[in-house]
Amino acid sequence: MNKRDLYKNIKKKRSYLCVGLDSDLKKIPKHLLKYEDPIFEFNKIIIDATSDYVIAYKPNLAFYEYLGASGFNSLKKTLDYIPENIFKIADAKRGDIGNTSEMYAKTYFESLNFDAITLSPYMGYDSIQPYLKYKNKWVILLALTSNQGSKDFQKYNNFFLEVINKSKEWVSNQNLMYVVGANNEKDIIKIRNLVPNYFLLVPGIGAQGGSLENISKLGFTSDCGLLVNNSRNIIYADSSENFEIKINDKVKSIQVKMESLLKKYNLL
Amino acid sequence: MNKRDLYKNIKKKRSYLCVGLDSDLKKIPKHLLKYEDPIFEFNKIIIDATSDYVIAYKPNLAFYEYLGASGFNSLKKTLDYIPENIFKIADAKRGDIGNTSEMYAKTYFESLNFDAITLSPYMGYDSIQPYLKYKNKWVILLALTSNQGSKDFQKYNNFFLEVINKSKEWVSNQNLMYVVGANNEKDIIKIRNLVPNYFLLVPGIGAQGGSLENISKLGFTSDCGLLVNNSRNIIYADSSENFEIKINDKVKSIQVKMESLLKKYNLL
Numbered sequence A, B: 001m002n003k004r005d006l007y008k009n010i011k012k013k014r015s016y017l018c019v020g021l022d023s024d025l026k027k028i029p030k031h032l033l034k035y036e037d038p039i040f041e042f043n044k045i046i047i048d049a050t051s052d053y054v055i056a057y058k059p060n061l062a063f064y065e066y067l068g069a070s071g072f073n074s075l076k077k078t079l080d081y082i083p084e085n086i087f088k089i090a091d092a093k094r095g096d097i098g099n100t101s102e103m104y105a106k107t108y109f110e111s112l113n114f115d116a117i118t119l120s121p122y123m124g125y126d127s128i129q130p131y132l133k134y135k136n137k138w139v140i141l142l143a144l145t146s147n148q149g150s151k152d153f154q155k156y157n158n159f160f161l162e163v164i165n166k167s168k169e170w171v172s173n174q175n176l177m178y179v180v181g182a183n184n185e186k187d188i189i190k191i192r193n194l195v196p197n198y199f200l201l202v203p204g205i206g207a208q209g210g211s212l213e214n215i216s217k218l219g220f221t222s223d224c225g226l227l228v229n230n231s232r233n234i235i236y237a238d239s240s241e242n243f244e245i246k247i248n249d250k251v252k253s254i255q256v257k258m259e260s261l262l263k264k265y266n267l268l
Helices: A003-013 A030-034 A038-053 A061-065 A068-081 A098-111 A125-133 A156-170 A185-194 A212-219 A243-264 B003-013 B030-034 B038-053 B061-065 B068-081 B098-111 B125-133 B156-170 B185-194 B212-219 B243-264
Strands: A017-021 A056-059 A087-094 A116-119 A138-144 A176-180 A199-202 A226-230 B017-021 B056-059 B087-094 B116-119 B138-144 B176-180 B199-202 B226-230
Touching: A003 A243, A017 A038, A017 A087, A017 A243, A030 A038, A038 A068, A038 A243, A056 A061, A056 A068, A056 A226, A061 A068, A061 A087, A061 B098, A068 B068, A087 A098, A087 B087, A098 A116, A098 A125, A098 B061, A116 A125, A125 A138, A125 A156, A138 A156, A138 A185, A156 A176, A156 A185, A156 B156, A176 A185, A185 A212, A199 A212, A212 A226, A212 A243, B003 B243, B017 B038, B017 B087, B017 B243, B030 B038, B038 B068, B038 B243, B056 B061, B056 B068, B056 B226, B061 B068, B061 B087, B087 B098, B098 B116, B098 B125, B116 B125, B125 B138, B125 B156, B138 B156, B138 B185, B156 B176, B156 B185, B176 B185, B185 B212, B199 B212, B212 B226, B212 B243
Parallel strands: A017 A056, A017 A226, A056 A087, A087 A116, A116 A138, A138 A176, A176 A199, A199 A226, B017 B056, B017 B226, B056 B087, B087 B116, B116 B138, B138 B176, B176 B199, B199 B226
Antiparallel strands: none
């Protein structure tokens, strides 16, 4: 998916919500465990309940790897089930030398047909380069994450700014986004100074203390420029037999807020 | 495996060689493709040909993920096949927030019974912490890698030294090693000043220009302190029907060199 189509979808759905599919056998509603593939069953219901209000889905690969061969199959079925025109992000946080990155790129961009993959910048340009030869596919580079540990290295001498400053020279805003935690409001201003037209994937709204209003105000660009992620708050909002009702209510209410923010900043 | 037993194995086998199992359907000898699981068949022959001379095996997970569910099964069978007392490293280069790292730790330390996993430091302490509750299991943190891109961020203001300096306060040398490329000879002196008693996992000998003699001279500690990795140079040394003969010759010759270096520095 290219940047123009991404914004087109945002305007059409009046939403910039990404839902994280961190699907965990221990946390999904118990009645699903009777199915042959409970993870896929869960994802299917989540997708049905949310796809009208969602711009992107982001399965975190750790949750599928944990289940071994069957997890891989659940992931593949889930990807096939996601409707056309929804952006699919492999939350992989990989980063490896060239020939290895090439294998990962083939796996996630070709075999599984993801639109984007999250990567760690630590190993530098040649660890990212193999992903860039795919047209309309995206690298989403970790810049400033929302966890406590972001202080250890990312914020050390504002290292995250160097990551952005260097990597934006390598890749245009048509193929590169950055992960920026919603709890880093002050830093978003610095980041927007460096990359006024790159999309940001923003975790950390809600549980981790970020405010949707503030992040939108600080992060919006002329084509929205934000994908705001929410995982556990949405997918585990309820565990009853009719859990899809509450989840549907939840994403609808987020979409309503997002619509009013998009309107407020003249983005519709 | 604990540090004492690791050194015990090194002394017994007179070797500090790690063999990377970057097993790729396109590169393995053609006659293996007739088997139901060619990757496992290849790994089995490599292990039989090398295990007497090898301290560690390091499957790079990208190569198994690429094959989807069947790749996972090949990996599992390979791990079960590796003889007791050989150190098993998951070359994963993961790095994620706490609850996700926990899933990875369970996958690689519990389900697959690896002894160690390579991790990226970028997300900080809480991305590493979940791996540390496993006794006799190891985190191998990327510090200074052997690829060209290591210049981009790792060497920027000697950032790799900060990674080592901070992380050594979190974890003792009983559970933490560092990845340090063999082509960074000058930097190994700086690293040994910071961590005189931590093991280093060293890629980059041979093809990438590192010298076994120099790296051993600069990196040895009182309990060896080095695992020197070699992947493609060994496992793809030959593609004939009897490829195991050349591979066996190759690891034997490396072991002989390593033995003479261990002797030279009084480590046997």
